[in-house]
Amino acid sequence: MTRQRGRFTRAVELLVLGAALALVASGCGGGSSTSTSGGGTTKPNLPTSIGPGEGQLNLVAWEGYAQPDWTKPFEQQTGCKVSAKYAGSSDEMVALMRNGGGGQYDLVSASGDADLRLIFGKDVQPINIGLIPSWNDFIPQLKSPPFNTINGVHYGVSYEWGPNVLLYNHEKVAAPQSWEVIYSSQYKGQITVPDNPIQIADAALYLSKKDQSLGITDPYELTQPQFDAAVNLLKQQRPLIKKYWALASQEITMFKNGDAVVGAAWPYQTNTLKADGVKVSDAIPSEGATGWADTWMLASKAPHPNCAYQWMKYVTTPTVQAQQAIFFGETPANTKACAEMDKQAKGSCAQYHANAPASYFDSISFWKTPLADCGNGKSECVPYTQWQQAWQEIKG
Amino acid sequence: MATAQTQADRPRAAGAGAASAGFSSLLWRRPWLRAVGLLSAPLAWFVLIYLASLAVLLVTAFWRINPFTTDIERVWSLDNFKTLIESATYRRIALRTVGMAAAVTVTDAVVAFPFAYYMARVASSRVRSALFVAVLLPLWASYLARVYAWLLIFASNGALNWAVDKIGLPSLGIGYSNWAMWIVFSYIWLPFMIIPTYAALERVPHSYVEASADLGARGWRTTRRVIMPLALPGVIAGSIFTFSLTLGDYVTPILVGGAGSDFIGNVVYQSVGVANNIPFAAAFATVPVAIMALYLLLARRLGALEAL
Numbered sequence: 001m002t003r004q005r006g007r008f009t010r011a012v013e014l015l016v017l018g019a020a021l022a023l024v025a026s027g028c029g030g031g032s033s034t035s036t037s038g039g040g041t042t043k044p045n046l047p048t049s050i051g052p053g054e055g056q057l058n059l060v061a062w063e064g065y066a067q068p069d070w071t072k073p074f075e076q077q078t079g080c081k082v083s084a085k086y087a088g089s090s091d092e093m094v095a096l097m098r099n100g101g102g103g104q105y106d107l108v109s110a111s112g113d114a115d116l117r118l119i120f121g122k123d124v125q126p127i128n129i130g131l132i133p134s135w136n137d138f139i140p141q142l143k144s145p146p147f148n149t150i151n152g153v154h155y156g157v158s159y160e161w162g163p164n165v166l167l168y169n170h171e172k173v174a175a176p177q178s179w180e181v182i183y184s185s186q187y188k189g190q191i192t193v194p195d196n197p198i199q200i201a202d203a204a205l206y207l208s209k210k211d212q213s214l215g216i217t218d219p220y221e222l223t224q225p226q227f228d229a230a231v232n233l234l235k236q237q238r239p240l241i242k243k244y245w246a247l248a249s250q251e252i253t254m255f256k257n258g259d260a261v262v263g264a265a266w267p268y269q270t271n272t273l274k275a276d277g278v279k280v281s282d283a284i285p286s287e288g289a290t291g292w293a294d295t296w297m298l299a300s301k302a303p304h305p306n307c308a309y310q311w312m313k314y315v316t317t318p319t320v321q322a323q324q325a326i327f328f329g330e331t332p333a334n335t336k337a338c339a340e341m342d343k344q345a346k347g348s349c350a351q352y353h354a355n356a357p358a359s360y361f362d363s364i365s366f367w368k369t370p371l372a373d374c375g376n377g378k379s380e381c382v383p384y385t386q387w388q389q390a391w392q393e394i395k396g
Numbered sequence: 397m398a399t400a401q402t403q404a405d406r407p408r409a410a411g412a413g414a415a416s417a418g419f420s421s422l423l424w425r426r427p428w429l430r431a432v433g434l435l436s437a438p439l440a441w442f443v444l445i446y447l448a449s450l451a452v453l454l455v456t457a458f459w460r461i462n463p464f465t466t467d468i469e470r471v472w473s474l475d476n477f478k479t480l481i482e483s484a485t486y487r488r489i490a491l492r493t494v495g496m497a498a499a500v501t502v503t504d505a506v507v508a509f510p511f512a513y514y515m516a517r518v519a520s521s522r523v524r525s526a527l528f529v530a531v532l533l534p535l536w537a538s539y540l541a542r543v544y545a546w547l548l549i550f551a552s553n554g555a556l557n558w559a560v561d562k563i564g565l566p567s568l569g570i571g572y573s574n575w576a577m578w579i580v581f582s583y584i585w586l587p588f589m590i591i592p593t594y595a596a597l598e599r600v601p602h603s604y605v606e607a608s609a610d611l612g613a614r615g616w617r618t619t620r621r622v623i624m625p626l627a628l629p630g631v632i633a634g635s636i637f638t639f640s641l642t643l644g645d646y647v648t649p650i651l652v653g654g655a656g657s658d659f660i661g662n663v664v665y666q667s668v669g670v671a672n673n674i675p676f677a678a679a680f681a682t683v684p685v686a687i688m689a690l691y692l693l694l695a696r697r698l699g700a701l702e703a704l
Contacts, residue, residue, distance in 0.1 A: 091670040091671055092670045094672060095669050095670055095671070096669075099668075099672070121467065189569060238655050238656065239655075241654070241655035242572050242655065243572045243653075243654050246650065253547075257551035257571075258553045259551060259552045259571055259572060383463060384463075388671050392485055392663065393483070393484075395658060396485065396488060396489075396656035
């Protein structure tokens with residue numbers, strides 16, 4: 001036994017030595033590629049025309065954003081084969097665009113809370129908006145919105161927008177008027193909400209109406225006491241939750257199997273479940289809703305930029321805008337899509353608010369990156385990294 | 397080369413044979429040469445690919461990210477480890493992971509022992525082959541398919557609730573919970589416990605059992621005093637698999653876990669794939685490495701490594 005132990009100790013010594021050597025080697029290799037060059041907002045050299053396609057296009061997209069209904073005709077028209085990687089949250093999109101130094105993906109359908117991180121992380125590059133003719137027909141709020149256009153430089157083209165809705169099984173839940181239903185114990189163990197730190201903003205939005213003494217005006221610009229109140233509410237909500245869903249398909253499965261009867265969702269889940277004959281409805285409760293405004297952004301190291309421009313040009317046309325809007329249950333950026341929507345599905349233009357007045361757009365609290373800067377010059381707001389940490393604490 | 401010269405008086409025809417005989421006797425006289433010949437290639441692979449990446453993992457754990465752009469900043473600090481130790485959330489997640497790994501290991505040991513005993517010492521050779529196939533067959537199916545199958549069983553309107561409803565009991569809400577994870581993990585890793593336990597039980601010589609009976613020990617006492625101690629290294633070897641596989645898993649918690657089911661692996665996955673905080677992921681990933689190192693040291697002390 002002693003002899004054996006001796007051999008074992010020696011083996012351990014060898015391993016430690018090897019690890020130490022590797023440590024030294026890796027330490028020497030590090031520290032070379034951190035140089036940063038230029039600002040995120042320098043005037044770039046933009047292409048003046050779209051060249052021939054490269055035969056391939058790699059997308060990072062939300063589920064439901066690369067459906068065969070419109071990718072197949074695109075592939076036939078341009079010869080660019082579309083492959084899509086679905087992401088379940090804005091954080092995941094940022095991580096995908098950044099992992100391995102980027103370079104695998106051409107475009108990302110980023111929401112407002114990812115845009116600035118991608119722009120200032122130099123993961124996306126400016127585009128020549130003149131190459132996308134449909135842009136002239138966009139609603140004014142989405143032509144040069146502050147989340148994707150900086151100093152007049154466009155870092156992508158707006159796509160579609162919509163609200164996060166309250167999804168419920170209308171056989172088991174009476175039409176809810178308030179987000180209260182996902183914070184009260186009436187449906188304990190049958191509630192599901194997204195596994196996403198931005199969910200804290202939903203709690204803040206609910207609190208902004210319910211507890212006005214907190215003085216919440218913007219659910220993404222929260223001072224420490226406001227933030228703590230929202231986090232507290234979500235911690236109390238945790239025992240009521242069946243599961244935090246990471247992918248839309250998980251929530252769909254749970255509603256189908258009867259494991260959840262009420263939850264926070266995108267209209268996409270409502271449409272998919274309805275198509276499968278599940279008895280669900282959705283609503284925008286009285287407190288209002290958070291929402292998204294998505295932008296197709298071009299990766300800095302996009303391997304197929306011409307196909308990417310072709311895609312941006314194609315998906316902003318009224319036909320595709322209408323198809324996407326009806327499929328996902330959201331609102332197109334292109335004002336000319338309304339007539340096209342009614343042609344594809346009668347009444348869908350009004351149903352998905354494509355002809356709604358500007359006040360409807362302004363009623364949604366669109367996702368944006370929470371920063372320490374509260375927007376009033378004071379730096380007393382809670383930045384996003386703390387949102388992420390708090391979210392892990394909430395989930396437990 | 398001295399060996400080759402001493403054999404020079406052999407016939408020429410055997411020259412090639414003499415050279416190879418010389419080489420093998422050289423290896424016999426210089427054992428370290430033999431070790432170098434056999435080990436240099438795999439060891440180079442092991443050190444370069446495996447240990448180097450582990451070392452990079454360790455180094456990364458001491459860096460941090462820029463909070464806004466999430467770029468890695470190569471500034472040395474212990475902040476990640478401090479967060480791990482000070483945060484009650486991460487302590488709870490680590491404890492949950494280790495607790496689940498231990499629970500699954502104990503469950504599998506309890507279920508596997510009688511099964512392996514029957515296979516090794518009772519069953520006819522034909523039944524034994526059939527049982528072997530039955531144990532190994534699930535390993536041919538995809539891990540994901542088997543986890544999803546349990547998801548359907550546990551669903552609110554799934555097979556389990558249908559069955560308890562038929563026998564008149566209230567329906568169970570164990571879908572998406574730690575109970576569900578415990579059952580699924582125990583099911584998935586069971587073969588990894590049965591096989592080493594079986595191998596250890598089979599190696600117990602029949603003469604020991606007879607000797608025990610000759611000395612007056614009854615069946616249960618023989619099992620407890622002779623067979624169990626001899627089979628223990630096999631059970632511990634199996635527990636290394638069940639414990640480490642559960643400890644490192646993150647897919648089952650995503651699929652069948654509920655609110656409050658995150659494992660160390662999930663935090664690592666989210667830190668890399670969602671928050672893009674690779675340094676923190678690296679820091680948390682060292683926790684299971686340390687736990688397994690302790691576990692293996694303990695297992696070695698109990699003689700389980702020889703039974704692998």
